[in-house]
Amino acid sequence: MLQVTASSLPSKSNLYPFQIYKNPTEPAQLLALSLKTATFNHPLISSRLISLYTHSKSTTLDHLRSVFDQFQQPTLFSWNTLIKSYVQNQRSQESLFLFLDFITRSGLMPDVFTLPCVIKACGRLMAVKEGGQIHGLVFKLGFGSDLFVQGSLVGMYSKFKDIGSARKVFDQMTERDLVTWNSLMDGYVKDGEIELAMELFDEMTERDVVSWTVMVDGLSKCGRVDDARKVFDEMPRRNFASWNAMINGYMRVGDFISARGLFDLMEDKDIITWNSMIAGYEHNGRCSEALKLFTELLNLGYVPTHSTLVSTLSAISWSALLSKGRRVHSYMVKNDHKLDGVLGTSLIEMYCKCGSIETALKVFESIPNKKLGHWTTIIAGLGTHGQATLALDLFLEMLKMNVIPNAITFIGVLTACNHAGLVEDGRRYFNMMIKDYQIEPTVEHYGCLVDILCRAGHLEEAKNVIESMPLKPNKVIWMSLLSASRIYKKVEIGEYAAQNVTEIDPNFIESYVLLSNMYAATGNWDKVSRVRDAMRKTGVKKDPGCSLIEYRDEVHEFIAGDKSHPWTREIYHKLSEIRERLKSVGYVPDKSQVLLHIEGDDEKETELESHSERLAIAFGLISLKPGIPIRIVKNLRVCNDCHSVTKHLSKIYDREIIVRDSSRFHHFKHGSCSCMDYW
DNA sequence: CTAGGGTTAG
Structure with missing residues (x-):
């Protein structure tokens, strides 16, 4: 049994009871031990403990915080470590709150380790006011000549795009290191002053990888992707960030071929490489490539971040692949991804755009602290699905919770009014936006x-x-x-x-x-x-109508008049059955809107019958089990005849049919449509 | 005994 007591501490040989503990690998064991032996609040021990916690891979920051909160008198070192951990874990806001705590109740003064951390936090948060206050504190405490503190101020002002202040701090520094130069260069890039950034780059006597990368990034951000490539090729060494900056440069100008070329050349990639490719493909409308990469990165054992998931969900939304979306959602649940920010918004949007408004609502309701983005997305989603009453109810509920709507929220609100034909409400909300919320x-x-x-x-x-x-x-x-x-x-x-x-x-x-x-x-x-x-x-040609439907994890695509699907025989057989059943309920085809130059009535009817959504619906009726809604995505507006026919079909076959066209959703059920026949 | 500022995606 170990015999270490607080009274035995001053003797140096007894300071580290951990060393006689066999295999002191688990910080939690050490914590338990130090609590038991009443050494826990010894300043050196608590400092060492917290440092062990930060280095332990299994621990979370919240756990670290709970340990910290038990210290009676945290040392400056412990404060610094915790503040730093928050910044490193992208929780800058909390780090600033902690810093405030530190200033008001620790009785300690910040040192040259504390300040760079909180200055960085201000930069990340674009907290201009707080940044200025901390700069004042730096001045008061006399850290005006500390390289790290001053260097981080240059970085902070660069992030604020306040290149004037950044330059002022830079000029006052007595010695400057490479990091500071890089920060200032990045400030010029962010300010759009690529020429000045290049001048600085040329002035530098020492350049490592980051300096070059800043130039690659800066040149590609102002559209000079060829110049960026020249710098990239000249670089003596490159790291992930350099490659990623170049890939993003190509993606920004829509050259996904060159981006892919670099990507394939890379032997090792980091998660940002994958994120850049997925986001790039998604921005350039190459959603299936984006989704392929997502699957690939999972297979290779990379761990997706929030951004990976946001881009992937966005690609899924555009392609309306509900089953893929569900799978990503379950991945998110299993891996405990929080829905409190953009990720929650993306998930809601995915379900809306994939036609499952019910699930979108469930996700929305499950989010504990709903932010403006969550409200805005669900309101707009309900609007496009024709559920105006619920959309407007939620809007009023949102106002009651003191969430302030922005311009985009009002687009959703007005869209909802539109779909339900609420003229008076529409006018009222339009005026409310201008008068009550000062939104142009x-x-x-x-x-x-x-x-x-x-x-x-x-x-x-x-x-x-x-x-x-x-x-x-x-x-x-x-x-x-x-x-x-x-x-x-x-x-x-x-x-x-x-x-x-x-x-x-x-x-x-x-x-x-x-x-x-x-x-x-x-x-x-x-x-x-x-x-x-x-x-x-x-010479303008009508885009061919194209409809998608998912079946067993695969997308089946139909173009008007298509006969390439392996089930073509069954599909056309179904279509003639449909024709008979429509006739028997007295339906007369509406041939008035056939655009092609077709003379005969029968031919016109055949043209209508081979519209892409008909093929997709016929396929859905054959392949999907009764009771499962048929979900179709269409590139064009639904034509009059298809709209009437689909209404009939929803009744004849007792099927819910959900069609996403170029601007809204049609929910066909029991012979009527949610758009109330206006689209 | 341990600690800090710069580049890439969203």
Whole structure:
């Protein structure tokens, strides 16, 4: 039995009872031992303990904190260690709170180890005010000539993009090391002064890897990716950050081929390399590549970070791969990823965009401290799914909880009003945004307002709003007006809107389609063929309709008229069955909107029947078990006929059919659609 | 006996 007591401590040989403990590998064992032997609050022992905790891989920061909280008189060393740990673990805010604690109640003064940590924390948090106060403290305590303290101030001001202050500190330093030079260079880069950064780079007598990387990063951030590559090639040595900076440079200009080339050349990669590739692919619309890399990194044993998951979820959202999304979600649950920040928002958005609004709601409800982003995402999601009442209820609940909405929240709110045809509410919230929250409406807000008015048939008023708004109306706004003109058969306004769209984007196919549909709806066949001629002349072609459906973990893609699917025979067989069942309930196909130049009625009917979503629905009916909703993602707007047919099918086959089109969700159930026939 | 500031993704 060990016999170490507090009274025996002053003797140096007894200071380290741990050394006689066999295999002192577990800090927790040592902690227990020191508690038992009443040596726990000896300053040297507590310091050593906390240091052991920081070096132990198994411990978490929260555990470290609980140990720290038991010390009666933490040493300066213990304070410093804990503050540093918070900064290193990206919990800078808590480190500043702890620092405040330290200043007010420790009775100690910060030293040259404390200050760089908290200065770094201020930089990370963009805490300009606090940073200035700490700078004042540095001055008062006389650390004006400490290399580390001053160097970290240069770094902090660089992060604030306050290059003037950074330069001032830099100029006052009596000696400067490489790190300080690098910080200042990065400050110039962040300030957009690439030339000045390069001058500094040339002035430097000593350059290690970081200096070069800052230049690669700086050049690629201002679009000079070729110059960045030159620097990259000239570098005497490179580390992960250098490669990653170059990869991101290529990704930024959309050159994912070159980015991939570098990625494949790398023998070793770090998780940021993978994150850069996944985020890059995702930004460039190459979602399937992004997802492939995610699977690959897991197989290779890399541990995804929050950013990995955010980018991956985003790629899943765009491709609407619900089953993949569910798998990532379960990975997150198993690995205890917290949903309190952006990650929670991404998860909610993924479920919304993949058509599972119920799960999105469940995730939302499970988040304990809901932030503005969570509220905004679920409100917008419910809006696009046609659940306006719930969306607006949640908005009011959010206000009750004193969460302040921003411009994006109001887009969601207005979208919800729009989908439910709530004209008065829409106007009211638009004004509330301006008056109560001092938010300047953007084009998007006006777009929502115009859409709300259009949907309710107030086309003249919508036109007035467009003409009197202080911003230049964009394509989307004119498209809402055009779309409404088609539904309300207001040819004159429709032509006016179409003309404006064409002025903004002469090659925008959707406007021709809508215009032609409007003419068709009003029996104006001459003009239908004139639009067709115009399309032929400008050379714009209608994107082929394309629908996706997931089955057994694979995406099945159907293009209009597609006969390449292995189940084609069964699918067309199902389609003829569908035709019969539709006939038996008295359904007459709506051939008015067939855009292709087809003469015969039967041919027109065949054209409609081979629309991509029909193929996908037929495949869904064959392959998916009864009771499972059929989820389809479509690239274009749903045509009138498909919309009516799908409503019938949801009743005839007693199936929920969820279709995501280019701007909203249609939930078909018991013969009706959540969009209330306006889209 | 132990400790600090600079680059890359989101």
